[in-house]
Amino acid sequence: MTSITTTGSPIADSHNADLPGATPRGTTVISDVVVAKIAGLALRDVAGVHAVGGGAARALGAIREALSSTDHTQGISVQVSDAKVSVALTIVAEYPVPLQQVADDARAAIIAAIETLAGLEVTEVNVSINDVHLPDEADEAGEADAR
Amino acid sequence: MTGSTAPLDPRGHTRITDRAMTRLVAAVSAEALGVRPGQVSVDMAEAGGRLDLTVRVPSRALPVEHGHTDAPDDTVPDPTERAQHDIRGTVTALTGAEIAGVTVRLTGSRIRLPGRSD
Numbered sequence: 528m529t530s531i532t533t534t535g536s537p538i539a540d541s542h543n544a545d546l547p548g549a550t551p552r553g554t555t556v557i558s559d560v561v562v563a564k565i566a567g568l569a570l571r572d573v574a575g576v577h578a579v580g581g582g583a584a585r586a587l588g589a590i591r592e593a594l595s596s597t598d599h600t601q602g603i604s605v606q607v608s609d610a611k612v613s614v615a616l617t618i619v620a621e622y623p624v625p626l627q628q629v630a631d632d633a634r635a636a637i638i639a640a641i642e643t644l645a646g647l648e649v650t651e652v653n654v655s656i657n658d659v660h661l662p663d664e665a666d667e668a669g670e671a672d673a674r
Numbered sequence: 675m676t677g678s679t680a681p682l683d684p685r686g687h688t689r690i691t692d693r694a695m696t697r698l699v700a701a702v703s704a705e706a707l708g709v710r711p712g713q714v715s716v717d718m719a720e721a722g723g724r725l726d727l728t729v730r731v732p733s734r735a736l737p738v739e740h741g742h743t744d745a746p747d748d749t750v751p752d753p754t755e756r757a758q759h760d761i762r763g764t765v766t767a768l769t770g771a772e773i774a775g776v777t778v779r780l781t782g783s784r785i786r787l788p789g790r791s792d
Contacts, residue, residue: 614686620694622701627770630688638685651686659697661711 557645559605566614567599569640573632575624577660579603581617612641613651619658630654690769692718695725699765703729706760707778708737724774729761732782754778 570576578585580602588601602617614637620629634652641649696716704711713735717728736753758776766773 622698623764623768625768625770626690626694626698627688631684634684634686634688649685653686653689655689655691656694657691659694659701661697661701663711 557607557647559607560600562607562612562641562645562647563600563603563605563614565640565644566603566605566616566637567601569636570616570618570633573629573636575621575629576618576633577621578619579617581657584617585619607647610647612645612647612649613653614641614649615653615655617655617657619660620656622659622661626656626659630656690771695769695771698768699727699729699761702764702768703731703757703761703778706757706764707731707754709735721774724772725765726774726777727761727765728777728779730779730781733780734782736780754780 567579570579580588584601588598591598604615606613616633616637618629618633620626633654637652638649641647695718697711699716699718700714701711703714703716707714707729709731713731715730717730719726719728758778761778762773762776765771765776
């Protein structure tokens with residue numbers, strides 16, 4: 528049994544030893560939602576990501592945004608276990624950005640954000656590119672309606 | 675050092691759904707053929723890990739310079755041939771997928787059968 532009976536000395540020792548986890552006083556729990564939110568916010572700066580989430584998620588997201596409560600975790604699912612995180616992500620890419628590049632950039636941004644802000648190790652970020660957004664899509668639809 | 679941004683230790687995999695792939699191929703094909711993406715239909719088949727693409731476009735949608743060359747001889751290069759090369763190159767560059775082949779089919783030619791009165 529590992530007894531963590533704290534006396535005065537271990538705390539004093541902890542100042543000298545380079546072991547930050549040697550004498551933890553309390554635990555820090557970062558919930559999945561927080562990690563997902565960090566990931567979602569990190570994606571805002573990634574070029575080539577048009578939207579995050581699948582069709583249904585984005586439809587719900589549009590309603591949410593109308594109610595001015597944007598869900599930053601949309602399209603992102605996170606599993607945290609033993610300070611290790613695995614992330615699954617669904618995005619819509621912009622055309623004509625190379626898809627592998629978008630996925631790599633998104634992955635790098637998420638890993639950097641989670642490891643920096645949450646201090647958790649990211650084991651994997653699986654990216655699913657669900658759709659491609661064509662820039663002139665809206666124009667084309669308008670044109671078709673006009674006929 | 676090269677300026678490559680590819681991660682040395684890739685963490686996780688990337689999946690491109692059929693829908694995304696189809697739309698991308700349609701957009702690339704439309705650009706190559708000079709039509710709108712909505713006018714192109716795309717069929718994909720996988721053969722041994724490589725993609726076989728079939729692109730269908732109505733021939734009347736093609737811009738004049740692409741087709742309708744009424745030259746009687748066979749020396750005029752097929753207007754879809756250059757498009758096939760463009761499509762293959764661009765799709766590979768954008769998706770990283772290996773393309774087995776690209777088929778461009780012109781559709782919508784009017785065929786009038788004689789002797790139909792009704």
